[in-house]
Amino acid sequence: MSLNRRDFVKLCTGTVAGFGVAQMFHPAIHEALAETLTGQRPPVIWLQGQGCTGCSVSLLNNVNPSIADVLLKIISLEFHPTVMGSEGVQAIDHIRAIAKQFKGQFFVVVEGAIPLAKDGKFCIIGEAGHKEISMVDIMKELAPNAAAMLAIGTCAAYGGIPAAKGSETESLGVSAFLKSCNIATPVVNIPGCPPQPDWIVGTLAVALKFINELGMEKGLAEVVKLLDAQGRPKPFFGRNVHENCPFLKDFDEGKFSANFNEKEGCRYDLGCKGPAAYCDSFERKWNGGVNWCVANATCIGCTEPDFPDGKSPFYANK
Numbered sequence: 001m002s003l004n005r006r007d008f009v010k011l012c013t014g015t016v017a018g019f020g021v022a023q024m025f026h027p028a029i030h031e032a033l034a035e036t037l038t039g040q041r042p043p044v045i046w047l048q049g050q051g052c053t054g055c056s057v058s059l060l061n062n063v064n065p066s067i068a069d070v071l072l073k074i075i076s077l078e079f080h081p082t083v084m085g086s087e088g089v090q091a092i093d094h095i096r097a098i099a100k101q102f103k104g105q106f107f108v109v110v111e112g113a114i115p116l117a118k119d120g121k122f123c124i125i126g127e128a129g130h131k132e133i134s135m136v137d138i139m140k141e142l143a144p145n146a147a148a149m150l151a152i153g154t155c156a157a158y159g160g161i162p163a164a165k166g167s168e169t170e171s172l173g174v175s176a177f178l179k180s181c182n183i184a185t186p187v188v189n190i191p192g193c194p195p196q197p198d199w200i201v202g203t204l205a206v207a208l209k210f211i212n213e214l215g216m217e218k219g220l221a222e223v224v225k226l227l228d229a230q231g232r233p234k235p236f237f238g239r240n241v242h243e244n245c246p247f248l249k250d251f252d253e254g255k256f257s258a259n260f261n262e263k264e265g266c267r268y269d270l271g272c273k274g275p276a277a278y279c280d281s282f283e284r285k286w287n288g289g290v291n292w293c294v295a296n297a298t299c300i301g302c303t304e305p306d307f308p309d310g311k312s313p314f315y316a317n318k
């Protein structure tokens, strides 16, 4: 199956004829990748800063393509603290060897925020030569030579929970960190707490498709054109949750759930933040299409730059 660029973007939203919501984009992305990737898989270095590893767990739950296919056929995962076998100096040496060999051609995925306080010592990612390497150190080392950075999850995209009120770690998201260091490497934000795995795999697939067709520089320029003002891919984050919610009719008619046991009625009175949130969970759903946030609880606005402080309290609307 051959796809043009317009189809590819539509495919992320499940609107290409012949592909139902249950299938979403995966079969065709897989085919497109099989057609276009010629054995050269882009090296990816996955760094974990201040976070809970939930974004990795979400990605590991990806159903179709399987996580094994993502890691073994789509990308070349060179470093990931949770799933890799190597450790210690050997692992750090490998990061440096990859960054040198693929200068300007490798991708850095960041999960978690970057803490600046105490000389970066709140997050040590390894050591070499008996010297601790902080998240700040490795970001400064890798970011200028990476083709692009993917900030996975709201902590990496905007600071998220590690940067919430009361934090003493002076945490930043990737874009803010790079800006503070005058590093101009492009950043794609894939927020969510955690992100839906399709958002991660789909963004990678679209980026690889463009890069394969147009070369690194022009391909990345096309990816950047897909981003909204918050640095998020519009195919996944371009629509408002409330405007597309199955309970919108109830909202308009003033029918509200009084508690979480009431499955009928809009959840606004329970604190739903859907009116100020952008993602496609209402359609893509979670857990292989089984359910989504608002079906059993509320939207907490986890994909937004002001999460969590601006979305708190989660279970009340003022």
Ligand code: SF4
Residues within 6 Å of the ligand: 241, 242, 243, 245, 246, 247, 248, 249, 251, 265, 266, 267, 268, 272, 273, 274, 275, 294, 299
């Ligand atoms: S449940 Fe939330 S997102 Fe849905 S209509 Fe009500 S307020 Fe909007």
Ligand code: SF4
Residues within 6 Å of the ligand: 192, 193, 241, 274, 277, 278, 279, 280, 281, 282, 293, 294, 298, 299, 300, 301, 302, 303, 304
């Ligand atoms: S619907 Fe709300 S809580 Fe669910 S993923 Fe989207 S922004 Fe986050």
